[in-house]
Amino acid sequence: MTTTSSAPTTGAPVRPATVKRSKSRAATWIPPVLVFLGVLAVWYAITYLILDEKRRFLMPPPHEVVAAFFDPATFLEIVQALGRTTMVALVGLAFAIVIGVLWAVAMSQAKWVERSLYPYAVVLQCIPILALVPLIGFWFGFEYPARVIVCIMIALFPMVSNTLFGLQSVDPGQRELFQLQRASRWTVLSKLEFPAALPAIFAGMRISAGLAVVGAIVGDFFFRRGEPGLGSLLSTYTARLRSAELFATIFVAALLGVAIFALFGWIGKRVVGKWYDFSAN
């Protein structure tokens, strides 16, 4: 009964809705594609119209960059470096997430902890990490652990500040609801504050994910020991004036950043998107 009566009424608006959706999908894709084509055009113009042949290495044309990337030897080099950098970034990010969340939870539990620890989170954010990188090398060696540590230091602050903000943004009425049942501090944390903070935590993760990639590359760029990551590769290609390869590596590094950012955006949506609307804020 209900299917026959509801079918004609719902059937009509379905079609314009899909048309609208495909139109809006086109609307989201066309502008960035146009910008991309524009950038390519400007790039070619610079390479061939502005730079003379001797200085063309400063900006090799896009097709040479692509060709350099797919050169078997270079490709292997870049992909291996990409793998190592990704590992460092993900491990560093994992540490930054765990340390950041614990740090924020500790601060949320007592005002005096927050007062004692928050300034240091800010200091961590403010000191130029590059200044510390050599020191980290001294202390932890110039290999894997040092790279991860640089990564953590760069990626930590957004996790701390976002988690703390999330934990503290719980609606006072909801707090009182728990208070009326004499809920323990742990119960309030696990059943109220932490779930309420999840959207903010995921927002922090997305920012930290991008920073973790930066950290992994910076660490690698400085510590050029052990197996090369993207940072070492950038520095090697620069030194050898292999600009097409340099450009290819830069793009791969950029794509890695975007991919990790998108990955955490996706995970966040999967976990809290059902009840939280990210686009609203």
Place this chain on the structure above:
Amino acid sequence: MTIAPSPVAPATTTDQLLHFDDVAMTFPNGTTALSGVSLTVNRGEFVTVVGPSGCGKSTLLRIASGLTPATEGVTQVDTNRIGYVFQDATLLPWRDVQSNVELLAELNGIPKATRKKTAKEAIDLVGLSGFEKHLPKTLSGGMKMRTSLARSLTLNPELFLFDEPFGALDEITRERLNDELIRLFTEQQFAGLFITHSVSEAVYLSTRVIVMSGRPGHIVDEFPVEFPFPRDPDIRFTAEFAELCGQVSHALREGHS
């Protein structure tokens, strides 16, 4: 003395559930929210407090529930089964209706099977069957309030505190929920202390209307409401109802000036 003729609450029960004696509340910043409030809520009563905004009506509930202790006077609560419905539904957005309604039982350590059953009953009582799996963001304001009511009902409260629960709802939803509340009151036999600033809602719902003055809030008048339960929605259009509303409004104005 002012117990309404109710088919449920036996007229003989006069045992008190809540008693304020000369209660006053002064906040740390020096604002006096309440002064000299004496009030008793007995079993079988539905007491409504009306007053201008900021007269400390909500503070009264916070004191009764133990959220904020009064700075002066005696507060006596003779039950530990207290339901509290806030101005907002205060649902947890990541939990569906079923799981939101289970929350209080969960916080009290009641085993899963039991609380599931209690929650189901409460959901049926407020007319939300079929919406168990819905998340709060998909519910209308009225449905959120029903969920909030159901959540408190799982505690099987003897004393039910309502802090302007329907203030944010539209007139139609509000009237419907008023009728539901009356039904719940007659079926579940809790005592109610209901805060509102709507005079007609106060008169319609309660066995007794208490009028409070502006800050610092104190009780200026009290009106027994004798209409029988369950209440016929049409009493709202009777002359007696209008007259009682007029008296309450008058007392409100007097207390305000």
